[in-house]
Amino acid sequence: MATGDCTLYGVHKMYMVSRAIIKNKYTGNTINSHWSYYKCRCGDLFACSGAPQLGEPILDYLTNHYMNGAGQSGIITIHVDPSDINNTSKRTLPGFDFIP
Numbered sequence: 001m002a003t004g005d006c007t008l009y010g011v012h013k014m015y016m017v018s019r020a021i022i023k024n025k026y027t028g029n030t031i032n033s034h035w036s037y038y039k040c041r042c043g044d045l046f047a048c049s050g051a052p053q054l055g056e057p058i059l060d061y062l063t064n065h066y067m068n069g070a071g072q073s074g075i076i077t078i079h080v081d082p083s084d085i086n087n088t089s090k091r092t093l094p095g096f097d098f099i100p
């Protein structure tokens with residue numbers, strides 16, 4: 001599911017940078033306002049509704065590929081096609097490390 005090998009670390013080291021609000025890009029409706037937003041130093045992005053950095057399941061998630069975000073300090077709004085949202089009950093994803 002990774003969008004490519006990390007150019008810096010091989011495996012992306014994802015640090016949580018803010019909360020995220022996920023909106024439907026077609027309707028503008030909020031899908032979920034309690035996601036977490038992560039970034040690797042290489043620039044790769046990730047967002048999910050779980051808390052993998054705490055050892056909890058990832059649940060709904062988006063990879064770099066589908067991010068169309070508008071950043072503000074402390075929170076980011078991401079407009080997505082709902083069909084691009086993936087789901088997993090796992091705590092890890094191949095190609096990603098979630099840093100506590």
Ligand SMILES: [Zn+2]
Binds near residue numbers: 040
């Ligand atoms: Zn990376």
